[in-house]
Amino acid sequence: MARTPTLTFDRGTLILHPPPRGKAWTDYAVWDDRVEKFRIPAIRYRPLVEALQAEDTYFIDEAKGFYSLELLSSLEMEPYPHQSEALTAWKLAGRQGVVVLPTAAGKTYLAQMAMEATPRSTLIVVPTLDLMHQWYAHLVSAFPDAEVGLLGGGSRDKTAILVATYDSAAIHAESLGNQYGLLIFDECHHLPTDFNRVIAEYAIAPYRLGLSATPERSDGKHTDLNILIGPEVYRKRAEDLAGKALAEHEIVQIKVKLSQHEREKYNDLIQIRNDFLQQAKISLGSIQGWQKFVQMSARSQAGRRAMLAHRQAKEIAVGTDGKLRILANLLAKHYPERVLIFTADNATVYRISQEFLIPAITHQTPVKERHEILTRFREGEYKTVVASHVLNEGVDVPAASVAIILSGTGSAREYIQRLGRVLRKGQDNHKQAILYEVVAQDTAEEGTSARRRGVRNAPPRRQDRQEKENRRGNLQVVYGTGEEKSYRAAEQLEIKYTVEKKKSKKEEDLE
Missing domain, CATH: 3.40.1170.30 (MutS, DNA mismatch repair protein, domain I)
Known part of the structure; x- marks a missing residue:
């Protein structure tokens, strides 16, 4: 038989x-x-x-080791239209896919809505310990009757709802793989690395949700999210939500001229670098070109001299005295509003902190000290905080109304994350936020900022037209897999997975 x-x-x-x-x-x-x-x-x-x-x-x-849950939420709010639209789009896509929303647009509450709509044992994966504890606090508050646990930072819980760091989830991927029916990947652009991708590959979860403000990766691996999580099902940008879920905001770029001494020194250093690049036939217009430059800089004296010149030129552009004069003017203009200052390096952070007597946060700042600074900033005791990359992601930064970026960043992700720090409306429905990007004129930094905004060697008129389109937010929003599917259809779309064994005729006779 x-x-x-x-x-x-x-x-x-x-x-x-x-x-x-x-x-x-x-x-x-x-x-x-x-x-x-x-x-x-x-x-x-x-x-x-x-x-x-x-x-x-x-x-x-x-x-199958995952199972159904009874999730009764005690933290219910009226969702914004974009949250409801995103949830519907995700359902229409079979509860698999990536939702792209700007920082401060309510991705955590969207995830809570997805969990309520798909009540299964759930694994939430986040990039940092700070985010892990933020998610844990939110979920404990939202689902007080559910088992919520942590994996990472010394915790190894085995619960129906588990919040884990990418590192810990990847290490335990083989044992976690069949325990969860719903996977939620926060900041999902971290998933497609060689180390992290096993979290998705070793999992049987039929339902998957990816969340990110900027899923695109410079190495192109963001396309793997289609396989690891599902296709992009919904996207909104800060421009689309201004005045609604996010505060009305303005983005102002200020160009600063180098001093004559700085300009001469900068040009000399760039010439040394460019002479080497021309001789080695290297173009820095691509990732491969930069990687080749790094490799060549380790193989010859001329290469090391060119790399050193490149770094020194960058330091001049980033730390020009002209930027500090602009910073002083902006701080005076916006006092006593709460202001966040972002720089590209720790040296500039400490310089600003010392010259302006402003609390500083870097990766070297102890956790307790960082918490105290942010608490005092939230309460209004500190009006200004200066930081490097440490506040970009994974830290619950109190709402501010002004952000000042003292260097042009080529990373759209970093730029959007920093913008998001001033877009939370809080209790002020009439909040007007502003982001200043202070860039050294006629330097590589200016070109880096232009590339991030999508302007590449275009004629002036074309640049103006493109920048106007960007400001209008002329974007295509993806709502799902087809126009004919309705919200009702999305609610009904659920696949039944069962582990019930078929009863034998003998067992049926015994009943």
Whole structure:
């Protein structure tokens, strides 16, 4: 008598044995000589189950370790239209996909809504310990009757709702892989690395939600999110939400001229660098060009001299005295508003802190000191804080109305994260936020800022037209997989995954 095919989970993979009679499952399986059974990647669990169900192939599912939850939220708010739209788009896409929303647009509450709409054991993955504790506090408040735990920073809980760092989740991916039906990836641009991607690849979770303000990666691996999580299903930018979920805001770029001495020194250093790049036939217009420059700088004296010149020229552009004069004017103009100052390096942070008597936060700042500074900033005791990259991501920064960036950043992600620090409306529905980007004129920094804004060697009129389009927020928003599907259809769209074994005739007779 033929045995019933059984699907089991084995350290990040699936084993299907004995082989079913149908053919659809063969698209996912590979024969493993070591165990003499067919093995399937865990991430293919959902399409495999759907294929077996479509062929009416009966099988026993012992792979699934996730389960349904009763989630009664005690933290309910009226969602913004973009949150409801994003949730619907995600449902229409089969509860798999990436939602792109700017910083401060309510991604955490959107995730809570997704959890309520898909009540399954849930794993939330975040990039930092700070974010892990922020998510934990929110979820404990939102679902007081649910088991919420932590994985990372010394905690190794095993709970129905688990918040983990990417590092810890990747380390334990083989054991976590079948325990959660819903995966939520916060700042999901961290997922496609060689180390982190196993979190998604070793998991059978049929439901997946990615959240990010800027999912695009410079190495192009953001395209892997289509496989690891699902397609992008919804996108909004800060321009779209200004005056609604986010504060009305203005972005002002201020160009500063180098002093004559700084200009001469800067030009000399850039000439040394460019002479080497021309001789080595290297173009810095691509990642590959920069990587080649780094490699060549380690192989010859001329290369090291060129790299040193490059760094010194950058230091001049970033730390020109003209920027500090502009900073002084802006601080005086906006006093006593709360202001966040961002720089590209710690040296400039400490210089500003010393000259203006402003509290500073860098990666070297102890956790307790950082917490105290941000608390005093939140309470209004400190009006201004200066920081480097440490406040870009993973830190709950109190609301401010003014942000000053003292260097042109080529990273759209970093720029959007910094802008998001002043876009929270709080209790002020009439808040007017402003972001200043202070850039050294006629330097590589100016070009870096232009590239980040998408302006590349265009004629002046074309640049003006493109910048106006950017300000208008002329963007295409993706709402789902098809116009004909309705919200009602989205609510009904749910695939049934079951581990119930079919009762034998003997068991039925006993009932």
